Amino acid sequence: MVTLVFVTLGSLGDIKPMVAIAAFAKDAGYEVRFATSPGHRRLVEAAGLHYEAFGSDAFFDQRDVREALVAPSTGFGTFMWHANLAELEELYGRLSEISEGADMIVGTPLVMVAHLVAGKRVLPFVSCAFSPAMVLREASVGAVDPYQNEWRSRLNALRRDIGLPRRSFPQMERFSADRTLGVYPACLRPARGHYITEPLEIGYPRPRLSLSPVDGALADWMGEGAFALVSFGSFVDRDAEHCFQSAVEACRQVGLRCLYVSKHSADYLRRGSGHDVRLEQFVEHSQVMPRAAAIVHHGGTGTLMESLCALRPVVITPFGLDQTYNAERVSDCDLGEVLDASLIDIASLTRALSRALSAWRRRRPLVVNTIAAVGAAPEERALQEIEQVLTSHKADSVRIGTASPTAL
Template identity: 30%
Template structure:
């Protein structure tokens, strides 16, 4: 079977697609992954086609503020989305897959699938496209059954902002943009049922597969403690520490966040491992010391199982990585689905109350770190359930039934 995987976004968006690509290729399928440049994801051994766009550069230039994105829609956001929409269509036309697996931002995938006469499968890394009465999308609040369901309309309407780009993609495929494209043959959510219960009003075509993680051989190597950075290995082995990383969340005052993190860790008498990512945390020189290690990025599978707590932005990928490691999350949400995950974990008794990034202080972090141990047993139980999940295997089984 020829499978085209089309991903868009930064590392957290691309990483699950890379994991699925490896699993599908290992099962004998012909797989092409169309991805942005410089995602930070290990793509060695995967057949890759560049979409010619760089989400990391976009984040570095304007941060992750929705207001900044609207201000820079024409100059920054639209060219990136054009690359995703048009180049993904071109990849489909040239590769001629039997099935197209799409990130929600790849708005041309349904048209390409219809032109080629093949099914397309929507991937929801977060529950943002399939409506339910049970919870609203990308918010910490329960809006009630009616408004919860209505909250999903915003995501469905996003395509109207990029009609010109969709028209161009249709032209590449030799057709005019249709008024309506076919619905996804299936929707895959790389989310653990141990973390998020399946709403009763989701259609049968929606599958909670479990997270898409690296193949067993890669995971076993990480579990053995082999990090690409010896300094990180040495720090992890040196005693109790907390991990802090906000991924691509470059917004607000990263220096103030760095100071608060260091002050809170020292107040609790623990060391601090900081991953600066794309600039969400800056630890100034005057607060550094032997008890603080600052690096750009870490392998979550290597580091998180040894951390007493993980302070992070609450992206779906990091939520799952921390849970799988049995590590309590202290979520500092910025945008999108992050407030949802922060509130959801707390309601489930899996972590302290989330601290919105604009309200982050050392005092609030000290309190959250002090509470972390109260959630360890519940998180360990979820980790045990997740250890039996095979997300990429379940996703591949759905694809094999369709083609």
């Protein structure tokens, strides 16, 4: 049986599309190993996949790190250091172990060691980009990686130790996949700019999961009247109380109650809530968004996809990383309102919500068309591309006599 190793790090929006592709591959008869950080184990196993522990997401629990992640110029470099560079050699060893006897690695540009393991084991490598911002040169303009010198020395030392040649810019080698898939909704394409590597854009697959019913108390609260869902996930720490109060008052100004979701600040903020406000650390967006009268979120690709599928007025408040690019595309396509996170206050958020609600009659057909543009199931398309790469690699390996037993 052909074995595929899926490996990814990041937030739920970075995990769910990979889970969808992996589950489809498993149903098609492939052996699948899914490697990611422990915080996502439940999701992986709920999809019926074999979970392998890889990396850590403990750094998300550090407030100073979360604040650094949304710094405009250094945020992505900070994420890559904590997710990859801090334990680079250990991650390489772990993924090499997970990939023993495998026939392919399916990873992302967020996992620095994926291309190294693939190169050392002579395995085909397919990479999934969750936003064009991941693979656009322009998205990096103005960005500063405070760890670039450490990346160069550590990566080249590791390459030397495992028998791979030195590179002048070894951090860029993570883009050297046999094929790169653009795993994002239609509204984010086509990207304007110059690709580091051009993706084959397939759409954003959503995993088919059996979900537990919505908590009874939350379901009762949602049924009591119209509300806006305000979901900033892990991103609001700095000025959390200000963002919360701005959201609550803006919702009141437009006649809505406020369901406020904040993973790290909900308990602290709950003291200031009223009868028309409910705070949660986590909700399943696919269950709650369709019931909201309006949605305010940070613009991450996964959250954006769920909000589009919910067919509700949207305000996006990008904090950083790929969110800024995603928000610009939403604005260009006239799918929702955009308010820079640094400008959040009662007045500006009230205006944005008012515009989103009043423009919904015009925008709804545009959102419907955007969802329809996905076409054939993205996970099916992804597997077709994976199979093409496997076939090509097998043919090349047979010619030079290096094919793995399971691939033949």
